[in-house]
Amino acid sequence: MALRQRWAAxxxxxxxxxxxxxxxxxxxxxxxxxxxAVCGYLSTCLMDHATVERATEETFRRxxxxxxxxxxxxxxxxxxLATARxxxxxxxxxxxxAGAATxxxxxxxxxxGAWPLATPAALYDAYRCLPVRWQVALWHIAVEEDxxxxxxxxxxxxxxxxxxxxxxxxxxxxxxxLAAYERAVIDRPACLSYAREQVVLASRAPGTTMTEHxxxxxxxxxxxxxxxxxxxxxxxxxxxxxxxxxxxxxxRQMKALALRDGDPRPVARRIRDT
Ligand SMILES: [Zn+2]
Numbered sequence: 001m002a003l004r005q006r007w008a009a010x011x012x013x014x015x016x017x018x019x020x021x022x023x024x025x026x027x028x029x030x031x032x033x034x035x036x037a038v039c040g041y042l043s044t045c046l047m048d049h050a051t052v053e054r055a056t057e058e059t060f061r062r063x064x065x066x067x068x069x070x071x072x073x074x075x076x077x078x079x080x081l082a083t084a085r086x087x088x089x090x091x092x093x094x095x096x097x098a099g100a101a102t103x104x105x106x107x108x109x110x111x112x113g114a115w116p117l118a119t120p121a122a123l124y125d126a127y128r129c130l131p132v133r134w135q136v137a138l139w140h141i142a143v144e145e146d147x148x149x150x151x152x153x154x155x156x157x158x159x160x161x162x163x164x165x166x167x168x169x170x171x172x173x174x175x176x177x178l179a180a181y182e183r184a185v186i187d188r189p190a191c192l193s194y195a196r197e198q199v200v201l202a203s204r205a206p207g208t209t210m211t212e213h214x215x216x217x218x219x220x221x222x223x224x225x226x227x228x229x230x231x232x233x234x235x236x237x238x239x240x241x242x243x244x245x246x247x248x249x250x251x252r253q254m255k256a257l258a259l260r261d262g263d264p265r266p267v268a269r270r271i272r273d274t
Pocket of ligand 1: 190191194213214217218219220221
């Protein structure tokens with residue numbers, strides 16, 4: 001039976017636990033689930049293919065070392081990509097003259113590695129209130145638009161359950177989002193009643209409104225826009241807020257290319273042997 005099928009729906013937490021106990025096969029499984037993403041992300045930072053491959057291995061190594069050091073099993077895609085970004089910056093720092101960084105990444109570094117903190121990101125604030133498991137689910141579903149079978153494996157559920165998990169997570173996010181908005185507009189009766197209507201409407205058909213208020217009010221119209229397509233809003237806000245550096249189009253393209261590269265076992269072996 002193929003590696004992936006043998007470990008289907010064994011969640012990342014359990015896989016990392018096995019890795020920490022020395023299982024080489026578990027490490028191959030972990031690498032197989034995430035190497036295309038890590039490699040794709042690093043390709044948005046660094047030019048040279050061999051450098052990207054080395055940085056990919058270094059990323060896994062560091063995250064696993066941290067997991068062992070902290071005695072924590074919380075390895076997830078976001079943490080891997082954040083570590084990849086640090087590895088990319090350090091790789092470039094170690095040899096800036098070699099032209100190893102992509103021009104856009106270089107621009108980002110030159111600007112001080114700016115985080116888009118000034119952007120209004122109310123969806124992000126609500127997202128941060130969710131349990132980590134739901135944050136990870138929404139990251140894979142909304143931002144990365146990964147294959148449900150892969151998301152199921154990562155979370156340790158069947159692909160059929162991924163949909164309902166995403167639904168629950170979005171519902172909860174919507175509650176946090178509206179609760180924060182209600183607090184923000186407590187002194188504006190029309191906006192407050194609009195926000196409360198949205199809470200009621202959450203249990204009815206999506207996108208329906210009871211008042212004419214939003215078209216005349218910019219903040220409420222923004223709420224309407226964010227809630228009408230939560231996944232699109234998360235795709236807009238999360239990567240920049242969580243990772244700082246993000247090149248959406250290039251990342252998707254390079255991840256799709258890396259997915260074709262297949263066998264995780266040689267990479268896992270090199271990670272283990274170094
Ligand atoms: Zn309003």
